Amino acid sequence: MLIFVRNRKPITLSNYKSDLKFALELDQNDALKSYRNQFHIPKDKRGNELIYMTGNSLGLQPKQTKSYVNQELDDWANLGVEGHTDAKNPWLTYHEFLTESMAKVVGAKPIEVVVMNTLTANLHFMMVSFYQPTKKRYKILIESDAFPSDKYAVESQLRHHGFDDQEGLILWKPRKGKELLNYQDLETILEEQGEEIALILIGGVNYYTGQFFDLKRITILGHKYGCKVGFDCAHGAGNVALNLHDCGADFAVWCTYKYLNSGPGSLGGCFVHERHAFKKDLNRFTGWWSHNKQTRFNMRGEFDQLSGAEGWQLSNPPILSMAAIKASLDMFHQVGTEKLIEKSKKLTDYFEFLLNELGEDTIRIITPKNSEERGCQLSIQVKNADKSLHHKLTESGVISDWREPDVIRCAPVPFYNSFEDVYRLVEKLKLILNE
Structure with missing residues (x-):
């Protein structure tokens, strides 16, 4: 299955590599890499970016959202009810x-x-x-x-x-x-x-x-x-x-x-x-x-x-909520859903490869293996694990979520997650499992 092109040479699942250098190379050749900088990435108390893998629960905030919402706040302040017809983006037809x-x-x-x-x-x-x-x-x-x-x-x-x-x-x-x-x-x-x-x-x-x-x-x-x-x-x-x-x-x-x-x-x-x-x-x-x-x-x-x-x-309609939706949809319009899905499959395939490197006796992915039968989320079962594993992941700087009885859901989102994110998540999981 052809999944990535780097310097005109195809990279397939069979020749993925499980080292940081390879992840950084994938990021360097990612056509959508600049979009990560257009989102607010949550940080820990020391100012380090967290590995955010819960876009399947709540997506991150685009940096331009504030200006979109502020535009409507300004028009409300300056125009009052006339904003329904005279706002920059008239509310009647928003x-x-x-x-x-x-x-x-x-x-x-x-x-x-x-x-x-x-x-x-x-x-x-x-x-x-x-x-x-x-x-x-x-x-x-x-x-x-x-x-x-x-x-x-x-x-x-x-x-x-x-x-x-x-x-x-x-x-x-x-x-x-x-x-x-x-x-x-x-x-x-x-x-x-x-x-x-x-x-x-x-x-x-x-x-x-x-x-x-x-x-x-x-x-x-x-x-x-x-x-x-x-x-x-x-x-x-x-x-x-x-x-x-x-x-x-x-x-x-x-x-x-x-x-x-x-x-x-x-x-x-x-x-x-x-x-x-x-x-x-x-x-x-x-x-x-x-x-x-x-x-x-x-x-x-x-x-x-x-x-x-x-x-x-x-x-x-509630205009302030719609302004935030418009901020995001304008980015989707700019990039195109097809390019996002293409990167999503690459990210998730790479994630699956790294998890499988941990061994089937340790990790079980319950999400379909066929990339056409899944999105970016992988649902992971870890043998003999309970919710304490999820707590340890969170403490290590990974934001994922736990679903009873025994599943950790992780979703590398193509707009703002990187191949390095995926690599570091699996490395943190590996360290915890080896404790």
Whole structure:
């Protein structure tokens, strides 16, 4: 597998080297290396940069974010309410400044994307439209180890519609002794219960294992049995090539504070496939920001539904949060998702190589080996380890995260992580294991 080119000579997994010099050479030849300096890297009390590997939980802050937010603060201070029309970036249409770049990030058409609300709120709004149960078809299928918030949300939707939240929930489970999900098992579930399933909701990239699912395959399979299909792309947006339009899903939701670097608790995004764009009779919750823009401020007319994903908005957007999203999306637009994914695969392949050097009797990576079936996250099990290992890593200057019962998740993000970061992380892990 060709993964890197240095001085026109290919570097493959078979001739990676496990020394610092090699890592520094990879960084020297990295076309995106300058972007690291455009982010704030956390430091320890002595002023040394930490090895930050939790972009899968909270992305780092771009240095330009402050100026983007300050622009809106200044316009608010100087213009007051007139900022809605007279600000440098008029607030009335601010969400539109994000649409094209966000659509490129998730592989969608602009009409299919809107930035609004937060992740689980958007999931509920989507289920208002795309979970329409009947007495016969009412079940919801999710992966067995879905992110807890997704499980809680679908359980509450089942209860809201008068169904038992245990009987109505179908779990796609890994096979005994395995962590990764098997598509044949999904096919079997649908063969047996497809006519009873109203909605399939899968995390595009599983938060625990890092498995990146074949969204198109799942969508085609679900639609074959008459199910609506949606994806929670919280761990996919800005990390992998989602290609949401081409996959054909009915809807998708995501957050922007992980790989999209927009800040803690920032707004989320929604995708609604264009085949639903003009279905004004599609059930949904509405508010004045989903009303026709030309007559929105007349205040007296009957509701006039906007077309496309914008038609799912409810309220005017929080500008300061959107400014932080714009700061990040402008960087994505500048670099291009394809180049980021290319570097991501190189970083993660190198990370996998170094971990495997520790020996299979010590380290087990539960994330798929195939780089097409994962993003930048590797989920690591260390034999006979407990959470004390994670604490020691943290004390050594590595910011990763622990997920029960025994997994350390590390995500080398292509925007700001280096090959040297990856090398030093593994060296620190090696020292701790040898104590």
